[in-house]
Amino acid sequence: MHTNSVAQLIEGLRERQFSSVEVTQGFLDRIDALDGLYNSFISVDASAALHAAAAADKRLATGEAPPLTGIPIAHKDIFCTDGMRTSCGSRMLDNFVPPYDATVIQRFRAAGAVMLGKTNMDEFAMGSSNESSFYGPVRNPWDTGLVPGGSSGGSAAAVAAMLAPAATGTDTGGSIRQPAAFCGITGLKPTYGRVSRLGMVAFASSLDQAGPMAHSAQDCALLLNAMAGHDPLDSTSSCTDTEDYCNALDNNLQGLRIGLPDEYFGDGLDSATGECINGALRELEALGATLVQVSLPHSALTVPAYYIIAPAEASTNLSRYDGVRYGYRCPDPVDLHDLYTRTREQGFGDEVKRRILVGTYALSAGYYDAYYKKAQQVRRLIKQDFMNCFEQVDIIAGPTTPGPAFALGAKSDDPIAMYLEDVYTLAVNLAGLPGMSVPAGLVGDKPVGLQLIGRHFDESRLLNVAHRFQQATDWHLRRPESAAGPLTGGAA
Numbered sequence: 311m312h313t314n315s316v317a318q319l320i321e322g323l324r325e326r327q328f329s330s331v332e333v334t335q336g337f338l339d340r341i342d343a344l345d346g347l348y349n350s351f352i353s354v355d356a357s358a359a360l361h362a363a364a365a366a367d368k369r370l371a372t373g374e375a376p377p378l379t380g381i382p383i384a385h386k387d388i389f390c391t392d393g394m395r396t397s398c399g400s401r402m403l404d405n406f407v408p409p410y411d412a413t414v415i416q417r418f419r420a421a422g423a424v425m426l427g428k429t430n431m432d433e434f435a436m437g438s439s440n441e442s443s444f445y446g447p448v449r450n451p452w453d454t455g456l457v458p459g460g461s462s463g464g465s466a467a468a469v470a471a472m473l474a475p476a477a478t479g480t481d482t483g484g485s486i487r488q489p490a491a492f493c494g495i496t497g498l499k500p501t502y503g504r505v506s507r508l509g510m511v512a513f514a515s516s517l518d519q520a521g522p523m524a525h526s527a528q529d530c531a532l533l534l535n536a537m538a539g540h541d542p543l544d545s546t547s548s549c550t551d552t553e554d555y556c557n558a559l560d561n562n563l564q565g566l567r568i569g570l571p572d573e574y575f576g577d578g579l580d581s582a583t584g585e586c587i588n589g590a591l592r593e594l595e596a597l598g599a600t601l602v603q604v605s606l607p608h609s610a611l612t613v614p615a616y617y618i619i620a621p622a623e624a625s626t627n628l629s630r631y632d633g634v635r636y637g638y639r640c641p642d643p644v645d646l647h648d649l650y651t652r653t654r655e656q657g658f659g660d661e662v663k664r665r666i667l668v669g670t671y672a673l674s675a676g677y678y679d680a681y682y683k684k685a686q687q688v689r690r691l692i693k694q695d696f697m698n699c700f701e702q703v704d705i706i707a708g709p710t711t712p713g714p715a716f717a718l719g720a721k722s723d724d725p726i727a728m729y730l731e732d733v734y735t736l737a738v739n740l741a742g743l744p745g746m747s748v749p750a751g752l753v754g755d756k757p758v759g760l761q762l763i764g765r766h767f768d769e770s771r772l773l774n775v776a777h778r779f780q781q782a783t784d785w786h787l788r789r790p791e792s793a794a795g796p797l798t799g800g801a802a
């Protein structure tokens with residue numbers, strides 16, 4: 311059962327081949343048996359999951375159950391969950407039990423899904439390797455000596471290892487797409503504002519966006535149907551109409567124009583990774599698409615612009631963790647100043663402190679114009695590059711990452727090397743565009759991701775291209791050996 315896609319599970323549940331309690335129990339057993347290897351979950355509440363599954367089975371029996379009824383889903387531990395700890399991977403929120411559900415969580419509940427648990431992540435979603443979590447690193451199911459990518463590495467590893475059929479993630483600069491690429495799964499970062507940010511712990515508010523992570527584009531479409539839509543409680547959520555994201559999946563690709571930016575295929579791209587990407591592009595060509603050379607001339611400025619804007623926003627968002635309102639509080643403060651400083655010193659890890667320092671500096675009176683304002687101007691140029699390209703092409707394609715997953719510890723002492731991992735993903739967030747990563751090959755046995763970037767609110771087209779690609783290839787069906795585990799052939 312654990313090898314099924316979400317689409318297959320929906321069908322099996324409706325045809326009574328199995329019950330939601332059986333499916334949920336199967337995944338809980340796999341988490342129990344295998345997650346010691348990966349550390350992909352921070353919290354699992356088996357009895358709540360089984361309770362929800364039993365309720366889902368009752369709804370299914372009525373014949374009038376909403377689309378995801380009975381489907382177990384894992385949620386990144388950045389989404390507030392009523393009554394269940396929401397740590398955001400930080401000591402600062404280790405004791406935080408929210409009194410309400412994030413809109414994303416509410417929508418999954420309303421769609422009938424069963425919450426399996428909360429997945430591990432980089433602290434406050436800052437990172438590209440999942441090594442900055444207070445709960446320890448996540449390991450890549452394809453090779454447990456490798457990182458799974460970050461910051462949604464727990465979600466990516468859990469799906470890759472079939473501990474959950476699908477999961478949620480968030481992407482501020484690549485955190486859905488990059489771990490999806492490293493773990494051989496499919497991930498979609500929707501257009502900024504497509505999915506509500508209410509109840510999602512804020513990192514960089516003008517960039518953060520939640521999206522689905524699953525085995526296939528079809529499964530991502532099924533999840534996006536539940537997640538997308540206007541939320542009156544999030545002033546940045548969009549009123550643009552949603553669609554049924556499954557409708558266009560089968561459209562043919564005749565006449566589709568795919569732009570290949572020069573800047574995404576130059577120095578810095580690992581050659582074996584580049585070969586996988588080229589193979590995938592030939593496949594898309596065979597399906598009827600035309601490849602067009604394009605240019606994103608300000609690409610070299612995306613890493614510097616992002617690493618001013620994201621830390622600036624983070625430094626203001628994280629000022630709320632002061633030991634007074636909620637979260638960690640240092641023991642025995644002698645006065646208010648001591649309370650603030652020791653709480654923040656002890657509650658935050660190194661990467662979070664680094665971002666707060668950079669962000670506070672960039673926003674300080676004497677430097678605001680030189681750094682923050684300049685970065686915002688550069689952001690506009692980066693967005694304009696994409697708008698120019700989209701006059702010539704329908705989507706843009708390239709690698710998700712410069713190379714496949716790297717070894718645990720390989721970059722953790724070198725923040726600049728870590729930031730360069732995001733070189734192909736950041737611009738999408740700066741421009742507010744939708745982006746996807748789709749499994750497109752293996753280097754040795756390390757997965758490689760093809761990135762697809764679309765026009766604002768053109769998620770349907772990205773999902774369509776990815777779905778047609780997945781019907782013609784089987785990269786998304788490959789599974790890591792470590793996940794075969796002791797339960798193969800068992801109840802799960």
Ligand code: GLN
Pocket residue numbers: 435436437438460461480481482483484485486513620732
């Ligand atoms: N790796 C990027 C960062 O560390 C992106 C993280 C994210 O998308 N949440 O900021």
